[in-house]
Amino acid sequence: MTATPEKIAGVVRPQLERLLAEGGSFGDARFYAEDANQRLMLYDGNLESNTRTDEQGIGVRVLWHGAWGFAATADLDAIPACFDRALANARAAAQLPGFPKDMGPARPSKGEYVAPVEKDPFDVPLADKLAFLKGLDEQLKGEGIAQRVVSARFQRRRIHYWNTEGTEVSRRVMNTFATMMVMAPDKDGRTQRRSVELNSDGAGTRGWEWLADENCFAGHAERIKQDLAAILAAEPLPPGRRDLIILPGQGFLQVHETIGHALELDRILGYELSFAGGSHVRPEMIGKLRYGSDKLNCRAGVTANSPGTFGYDDEGTPQRDYYLIKEGILVNVLSSRTDLGEANARAGREVVKESGTAARACAFYRTPIDRMTNINIDAGPDGTLDDIVRATEDGIIVDTPVSWSIGSNREHFHFGTEIAWEVKDGKRGRVFKNTTYQGHTLEFWNSLDKVGDESTWKLQSVPNCGKGEPNQIMELGHGIPVMRFKNVQTGEKE
Amino acid sequence: MLEPRIRELLTRARDDARKRGVSAEFNLHREKSSLIRLGNSSVALATHEELTRLDISVQDGRKVGSFSLTADVTADQLKNALGHAEENCRAALPKDYEPIFGTVEEPVDDSAGFDPELESLSPEAKTGLCAAVIKAVKPKGAYDFSGSWSTGSTEMYYITTANDNEAFRKLTDGRLVLVLKEQQKKWELSVERTQKAAGAFTAGDIIAEFESLLPVYEGAEGFRTAVGRQRVLFGAQAVAELLGLAVWGGFIGRLYEEKRSYTAGMKPGDKLFADAVTITDDPENRDVFGMPFDFSGKRRRRFTLVENGVLRGLLYDTMAAAKYGRKPTGHDLGNDDFVLAPGRGEPGLDAGCKLAGDALYIPHLHYIHLPDPTKGLFTGSSRFNALRLQGGRFTAPLFSTRVTDTSPSVFGNVVALSSKNVPVNTSSTYARRSPTAVSVPEWLLCDNVRITDVADSF
Incomplete structure (x- = not known):
């Protein structure tokens, strides 16, 4: 079959009607007319990944x-x-029935979402893309640098969705991801690294022009080399309890692992226990649990320039912007339509009113599950990074994950970061290496006492969030300000 | 052998490429995957996917380009895919080393691991077994079962323009994980099974294992152990995780050459681990799924990494081998067949417990990561079925306990290993189906394991 969406629709619509006639209560189909990914990676200047993947097919629920x-x-x-x-x-x-799955009230929608793009990366000749990446690789060369990595990934999807309620939506999604990294051994033989991901302030567009914007990516090459030199000359972080100032480059993962995953409704209800794990949150806690301090405002946001923005989720529900945590209180969770009734029944009251528009699938051959979208922290009242540093007597500033390990119910965590800067008496000082910190989720978020303003807020993309059985890799975003936490266990005691 | 229609398409494309002077590798992957997902003691979802993926890589001197397609492969699609791979190759930047082009060393046609009954195991049959377990296991209080059972078949076919040899493999695999969660205390028990054929286990086996675990959970409160160095009896799944970390952090040729592994600076013959530790990659071991070739066409055979604690070999894929002037070792693949050799300890968990005396029993490690691969430093936390051991007996369930230690330390402080090995399924279902298992002793007793944090819950 020549796979035009119109022809596929002509086949799908009568099949959906048949499902209802045969006793099904709901059905839907997602046709991926195109799912293209291009991955380019230079490792020490050698083009080690130069591949494009094309997928086309249909998934039916x-x-x-x-x-x-x-x-x-x-x-x-x-x-x-x-x-x-x-x-x-x-x-x-x-x-083997349990609590019956139910889509709730039908809310048919029709429409189209087109991601904002000025220049489609797939229209840029491969030779030009490689020349761009090679140029960056040249910039990363320098004395003492042992390994260099420059990579980019482009994703273009054309997805058409139909369901038995009459919803028919289509999406043209475009995502661009990129990373630069330099590595070198320190005097103890331990490999140190410094990296940067393509990032933004959440505005702008999502095509080649984003990658080409010096402020968002290429302009950071010299900085990460300088940071690496400082790390190589640094001493290990002495263990101890101190204030922790987290930059967005690390804060995104803190939010991802200890808020985002913990608030996925399928995890809360126990559907992910055998693989990804559960959650310390129970349905009855929604609306009551003090998750963090008053300074914590977390939302599932609709951010213009983010891989977590997609117009309609994979149940055809228009994506919406809503609070998950408001002034520290848990007020909502990440959900699709299917489990709301079960969550409310378990809580003994209505704790979730409507879909969190978080039903997402990573490919035509995977079923939608509850996923993160843009899990953002609102900017706060505490000024710039410099203002927060000035207000700190004894602490460290940390940036960029090296390692992350989280308890199966997201109740505790351990992170390693690429770099830390000491803060003493309101001044940023020497660099530390081998930085780690650990904590317990609720205690940690309740120790949040400073949240930076809009000037500190950055959008970090996540290209590789893993979850689900069969497993799914999902793209999403986190908009994060600078945050300070009090009295955190840092460094490794022995 | 592969279905004749697809095989003919691919061999013809290979021959045409060869005639045109194009050096191309063709890697076909076909899967039929089915899964049931359980939650709240019910089947919440049943899935089925039939997928064909084709990877084509083209090499021209030091330039390489590739293209992958997930579709029902036709002659036109194949021609277009090869054309895209050639375009990518033309535009590629040349490497500063001579890449090794794939060559099927010897023909392989291996369907020994294929069981048609497992391939077609119905969701009804799976549901029936799970229902029997759920009906029989009745803990006190509020509880529910969740889990998943994935089964399927995989075909892998690899040819290149270097010669007319074909490498083909078809096998079936399955993995069942059932988790029993108590709703108030929130403890979680897990029973896991791996299978190569239908009928590898029964509901009775699983019921018996759950029932053996329940008394200590129902009879004692959670135990919050102390931070510091402790004696730990690791169960099979945790041993498999530790083995994976040890291999990844220490034996990847590229990381070794770049001095990013904890074996950097060592050479074969150097003492690395305790005498009791022998690690191989052995596709002929009966516990593993046994990949007979890799995706450079190399025939895979038993390969020793560590023998009686002594470093013997490192794993080189073709890229690392080409770059660093080494010989490839058959590791252009993600699904190796690692084996931690059995020790001299008496078989059976009871024997391990008796030997351990006072210790922590940690049979699973969750979400392990490597803060520092150059030292082999890892961190992860206990999960299912973790228990306190006193006088060789289980006395209390353990609250979630974080282990942060190094591979050299853990495998250097081995006290004893069970003399009985068991398979542990390490497959993921990210991207394509790729059955993977390791063979490990059913328990490993280790001293001075570093505990760095303990939660107030399971």
């Missing part, structure tokens, strides 16, 4: 007597059989 069935195929002549398989799977699942 069926809800039957409160249980889900899913099937996917790349054979577009076999779409009716794919519906049959999804229905059969749902019937099999319904043999």
Whole structure:
């Protein structure tokens, strides 16, 4: 079959009607007319990844007597059989019923989302892209630098969605990711590194022009070399409790691991226990739990320039912007339509009113699950980074993850970072290496006492969030200001 | 052998490329995957995917370009994919070393690991077994079961223009994980099974394992152990994690050459771990899935990394081998077949517990990461089934306990290993299906393991 969306729609619509006629309560189909990824990576100047991946196919979900069935195929002549398989799977699942899955009230939508792009990276000749990356690689060369990495990934998707409620939406999604890193051994033989990811202030567009913007990427090459030189000359961070000032380059992962994952409703309800883990949050805590200090305002945001912005989620629900944590109190969670009834029943009251528009699938051959979108922290009242440093007697500033390990219910964590700067009596001082810190989630977020203003807020992309069975890698974003936490355990005691 | 239609398309494309003087590698991956996902003691989702992926890589001297396609492969798609790979190669930057072009060393046609019954295991059959477990295991209080059961078949086919040899493999695999969670105390128990064929386990096996774990959880409160160095009895899944970390941090040729591994500065013959530690990559071991070739066409055979604690070999894929002037070792793949050789300890967990005396029993490690690979430093936390041992008996469940230590320290402080090995499934289902398992002793007793944090919950 020549796979135009119109032709696929002509096959899908009668199949959706058939599902209802055969007793299904809901069904939907996602057709990926295009799912293209290009990955380019220079390692010490050698082009070690020069590949493009193209995928095309359809995924079908069926809800039957409160249980889900899913099937996917790349054979577009076999779409009716794919519906049959999804229905059969749902019937099999319904043999061991639990709390019945339910889509709630129908809210049909029609529309199209097009990611803001000035220059489609796939229209830029490969030779030009490689010349750009090679130029950066040349900039990263320097005395004492042992390894250099420059990489970029471009993603373009054209997705069409239909469901039995009449929703029909399409999306043209574009994402650009990039990383630069320099590495070298220190005097103890330990490899140190410094890196930067393509980032922004959340505005702007998502095409080649973003990568080409000096402020967002290339302009940081010299800085990371200088930072690495300072790290190589530095002493290890002495262990101890001190204030921790987290820059957005580290804060995004702190939020991701200890707020974002913990607030995914499928984790809260126990559907991820056998793989990704659970959550310390229980449904009855929504609306009541003090997750952090009054300074903590966290939202599932709609940020213009972010891989966590997609217009409509994979249930066709228009993406919306809402608070997850308001002035420290947990007020909502990341959800799709399917588990709201179960969450409310378990809580014994209505704790979630509508979909969190977080149903997302990573490919046509994966089913949507509850995922992060843009999990952002609102900028705060405490001024610039310099203002926060001036207000700190004894602390460190940390940036950029090296390692991360989190308890299975997201109740505790251990992070390593590339770099730390000492703060003493309101002044930023020497650099430390081998920085780690650890803590317990609620205690940690309740120790948040300074939140930087808009000038400190940055959008960090996450290209590789893993979750789900079958496993799924998802793209998303975090807009994060500078944050300060009191009395945190830092460094490694022995 | 591969389905004739696809095989003919690919061999014809290879021959055409060769005639045109194009050096190309073709790697076809086909999977049929099915999974049921459980939550709240019910089947919440059943999935099925049939996917064909084709990777084509083209090399011209020091330039390499590739293209991958996920679609139902036709002649036109194949031609276009090869064309894209050639375009990517033309635009590529030349490397500063001579890349090694893939060559199928010897023909392989291996379907010994394929079980049609497992390939077609129905969601109804899976649901039936899980329902039997859920019906039989009745802990006190409020609880529920969750988990997943993935089964499927995988075909891997690799050819290149270097010669007419073909490497083909078809196998089936499955993995069941069931988790029992108590809703108030929030402890979590897990039972896990790996399979190569249908009927590898029964509901009765799983019920018995859950029931053996329940009394200590129901009879004692959670125990918050102390931070510091302790004796730990690791169970099989944790041993598999430790083995993976030890290999990744110490034996990857590229990291070794770049002095980024904890073995940097050492050479084969140097003492690395305790005498009891022998590590191999052994595709012929009966516990593992046994990958017979890698994706440079090299025939894979038993390869020794550590023998009686002594460093013997490092793993070089073709890229690292070419760059650093070494011989590739058959490791252009993600699904190796690592084996930690059994020790001399009496078989059975009871024997391990008796030997351990007072210790922590940690059978799973969750979310391990490497803050410093050059020292082999890792950190991760206990998860399912972790218990306190006193006088060789389980006396209390452990609250979530963080281990932060180094691979050289853990494998240097081995007290004893069970003489019985078991398979541990280490497959992920990210991207393509890729069955992977390791063979490890069912327990490993280790002294001076560094505990760095303890939570107030499981």
